[in-house]
Amino acid sequence: MMGLDMFLFKKKKEVIGIDIGSSSVKVVQLKEHKGSLQLLNVGILPLPPEAIVDNTLMDSSAIATVIKILVASLGIKIKDVVCSISGNSVIIRKIVLPAMAQEELEDQISWEAEQYIPFDINDVNMDFQILSPDSYDPSKMNVLLVASKKDIINDYVAVFSESGLHLAVVDVDSFAVQNAFEANHDYNFEDILALVNIGASVMNINIVKGGITLFTRDVQMGGNLYTEEIQKQLGLSSEDAEIGKLLAGESHNEALRTVIIKVNETITQEIRRSLDFYNSTASEDRISGIFVSGGCTKVYKLIDTVSEKIGLPVGKLDPFAKLKYNEKDFDPAYLQALGPLMAVPVGLALRKVGDK
Ligand SMILES: Nc1ncnc2c1ncn2[C@@H]1O[C@H](COP(=O)(O)OP(=O)(O)OP(=O)(O)O)[C@@H](O)[C@H]1O
Numbered sequence: 570m571m572g573l574d575m576f577l578f579k580k581k582k583e584v585i586g587i588d589i590g591s592s593s594v595k596v597v598q599l600k601e602h603k604g605s606l607q608l609l610n611v612g613i614l615p616l617p618p619e620a621i622v623d624n625t626l627m628d629s630s631a632i633a634t635v636i637k638i639l640v641a642s643l644g645i646k647i648k649d650v651v652c653s654i655s656g657n658s659v660i661i662r663k664i665v666l667p668a669m670a671q672e673e674l675e676d677q678i679s680w681e682a683e684q685y686i687p688f689d690i691n692d693v694n695m696d697f698q699i700l701s702p703d704s705y706d707p708s709k710m711n712v713l714l715v716a717s718k719k720d721i722i723n724d725y726v727a728v729f730s731e732s733g734l735h736l737a738v739v740d741v742d743s744f745a746v747q748n749a750f751e752a753n754h755d756y757n758f759e760d761i762l763a764l765v766n767i768g769a770s771v772m773n774i775n776i777v778k779g780g781i782t783l784f785t786r787d788v789q790m791g792g793n794l795y796t797e798e799i800q801k802q803l804g805l806s807s808e809d810a811e812i813g814k815l816l817a818g819e820s821h822n823e824a825l826r827t828v829i830i831k832v833n834e835t836i837t838q839e840i841r842r843s844l845d846f847y848n849s850t851a852s853e854d855r856i857s858g859i860f861v862s863g864g865c866t867k868v869y870k871l872i873d874t875v876s877e878k879i880g881l882p883v884g885k886l887d888p889f890a891k892l893k894y895n896e897k898d899f900d901p902a903y904l905q906a907l908g909p910l911m912a913v914p915v916g917l918a919l920r921k922v923g924d925k
Pocket residue numbers: 589590591592593767768769770771772791792793811814815816862863864865866867868869909910
């Protein structure tokens with residue numbers, strides 16, 4: 570498990586996972602019960618279109634209000650929050666360092682990391698995870714370095730505090746998706762899988778093997794691209810373009826479908842570029858499958874295009890697959906519809922404060 574544990578507690582506490590996506594805020598609360606995970610709460614509330622632009626929290630009071638209403642409407646009493654960042658807000662690098670113990674690296678990480686981070690080291694929050702000894706040179710080890718500018722993290726701290734909550738842990742979208750995947754799907758530890766989460770403005774690509782990240786990249790592209798293209802090509806307002814996108818499966822508007830299929834190809838090409846990059850640099854085996862999540866996986870024919878053009882089996886990540894819940898509390902059909910959008914918040918809710 571990975572994350573920027575800047576505000577670490579000594580004791581493990583109950584937390585809620587809150588995903589501030591650019592199109593909506595999502596909340597999930599889980600509980601461990603007799604070795605299985607129970608779903609206690611799940612909810613989503615849209616954000617105004619300009620509240621988040623280019624990963625920046627532009628309208629923090631609007632965001633705080635949405636969080637407050639969402640948490641209150643679910644009757645959640647817990648104050649400690651795990652959230653995540655992605656895209657331009659975070660730098661993730663796999664680096665090779667001389668082999669050393671965890672504690673030793675904790676002392677040295679700022680110094681070691683300096684050359685990989687394009688900002689003053691005093692302006693960033695950093696975390697790392699030792700992955701494995703280097704396969705060519707056992708005196709070296711692979712380390713995953715995660716860094717974010719302090720002012721970005723401070724924006725999140727402020728938004729949650731304005732909502733009456735306390736930000737306890739900052740994770741990264743692609744790692745949250747990975748945790749949601751691992752908790753809900755059985756997979757072969759030898760398989761190399763690409764986890765692709767396609768949201769409204771960012772696409773998180775995380776190539777994993779047996780619980781370890783081999784490669785990760787965020788691409789600034791997502792569902793907004795469909796809306797923009799529909800708006801431009803069909804001369805619609807952005808509201809009508811958004812509705813057109815959601816209803817394309819049921820409509821027989823050929824012009825609309827043509828635009829969507831074109832964007833499906835653009836997005837697929839971008840995924841393919843990352844997978845090809847990984848395949849061309851990796852010493853490990855090839856990628857054997859893709860699991861997708863994010864609201865865009867509901868776009869008309871996107872999944873078909875990805876599997877056809879990339880030539881790999883594509884599965885849907887189901888973040889509720891192994892969660893226990895009472896059908897009186899949660900309608901299974903509602904959860905199924907919501908599932909694609911909930912990979913990140915489920916992954917966040919899986920973390921306990923104090924985890925590392
Ligand atoms: N039924 C649907 N059909 C087509 N697109 C959909 C559907 N439901 C949601 N989407 C699209 O999915 C996107 C939202 O997905 P998601 O909630 O994963 O993104 P986000 O977390 O808000 O954004 P990001 O992480 O990129 O900042 C929007 O672009 C939305 O239009």
